Amino acid sequence: MQLPTFDDVLLAAQRISSHVHRTPLLNSSLLDSWLGHKVYFKVEALQRIGAFKLRGAINVLAWLEENGALPQHIVANSSGNHAQAVAYAASLFNIPATIYTTKTVSRVKAAATLYYGAQLAQFDTRNEADAAVATAAQQPGTMWIPPFNHPQIIAGQGTAALEALQDLKQVDGVFAPVGGGGLMAGTLLASRGLCPTAQVIGAEPLVANDAANSLREGRIVALPGPADTLADGAATPAVGDLTFPFLQQLDDFYEVEEAQIAYWTQWLQHLLKIHVEPTSAMVMAAVVSWLQEQEKPSTALVILSGGNIDQTRMQQIWQTDYLNQPPILVD
Template identity: 80%
Template sequence: MSLPTFEDVLAASERIHPYVHRTPILTSSLLDSWLTPEEMEREGAGHRIFFKVECLQRTGAFKLRGATNVLAWLKENDRLPEHIVANSSGNHAQAIAYAASLFDIPATIFTTASVSRVKAAATEYYGAELALFDTRTQADDAVQEAAGQPGVLWIPPFNHSQIIAGQGTAALEALQDLKQVDGVFTPVGGGGLISGTLLASRELCPDAQVIGAEPLIANDAANSLRQGRIVRLDGSPQTLADGAATPAVGDLTFPFLQQLDGFYEVEEAQIAYWTQWLQHLLKIHVEPTSAMSMAAVVGWLQEQDSPSTTLVILSGGNIDQQRMQQIWAEDYLDQPPIL
């Protein structure tokens, strides 16, 4: 499969328009003030952070964009399958289940027994069947075997040109609204979101830097970039940012990762810290994977000498009780953000 282009992102935007929300953009003047150095404030200027809120998307995450785009694209080409299978830690599972229901196609999701209960329940509610395995590798092997059956189509979570194009529509919408930004930030799991974001950003805002963030304890993408080849994780990392715990990036997404302007590895305490603060400041439900990008924003802003405008793609907002307890095991709200 060839690498997608900006034209593919535009086509995806038209294709999925009837099925997805054009999500809002939020700001926090208090956060902007906290993250602006005093010398900038004295001159009447400051940093501005805009949040594209995909946690308010149908199914609660950006993943619906890619899943819907694939199926709508297949329908355009008279290639809809009899059955869909997918492997996912949660948000892609919900997206496939929901999108499959839109096109009246049965779906089976292969995942681990440790999948978020909230995400698992929603996946089943949308009509898909869950197949649970002990490890992500076992689930990945099983989905490939299932995909070999007649009439069955496997839709991967990120390594598909139409998935990447669909995910890029979030940044496309945001940049159409904002016109000009200096930096664009997304979390990185398999790389589908940031790959689509890079396509949209390079076309609509070519001077903006595009920057990724992933958990330090699940840093396969960072290791891949350092070594110049795709590197897989050993085992299943127990990171709060479960949406970024993929074993490896894809052969389609890796070339886009290599074009990024920056990449940050984020410690677990910082993931919990920013999840708490974004929920408090924006008054919305934010996944740890989404909030992780703020650690990269702060690191990047510390290197800027002039007022900068940043766009953060808040990728999702699906959190179960167990994860929420882990996030709030320590209260970070007595430590306001500073640059």
């Protein structure tokens, strides 16, 4: 497969415009005053299915329809948000779908996947689920829509940053979380196309740092086993061979500790008054570290990737109350 380009992101935006929300940009004047900089949030938590993943899933199926190649059955593997996205997109095109995932998948994400009409096949480990979906994809008339490693997935995910940069015009830094790298790759394409002077920066959990290890070694390095992180959307075993070349073009990359993930989840929910997934909130640790290095007031764009949190995860996030420690930038 060829790597996608900025033109592919533009085409994806045209394909999906009637099926997705143009999500809002939010900011917090209080947060801005504390930090001494401006931070804007592209709120994909308010997207249909509550996450950016819908953009890529719909773009793949709309692209297939353009080419007269819609399948008879769709399969996908996912930790949750991609599952909902594929289930929803498949229902739009009247195609049955089966999602392969783990038994530890977020219950709220699993319930939504079933509600949208897909079947759910659950396994003990992510590797077992990935192996099962690869086998299922060999059946005639079946297409596997991967969660990140597909040109049209990357292009579709890039439309979130595209919209935000069309609205903001100029920013100094663009930030997104990294799981498999699809959102980050699409964000890089959109940023280089619309705002080439902006730095583009990724973040992932320190305990699930396969992307950081891959960047250090110059090759794709997988996690040794399942990652126990609050940021479940970034617990992907390894980045893809299509997404990795884009990650190698990033201007910086941060690894975030679990306490920081919980801290920023609490504060963004408090400041923005919306549900924010830990995977989204994690990026703020990178933003603050980056802002400390800036010599003048700067503007950051954060792709707030999703807002689907179940009760168990919420209890983990709030085990310690961090709201008595305001996020004031320390020089």
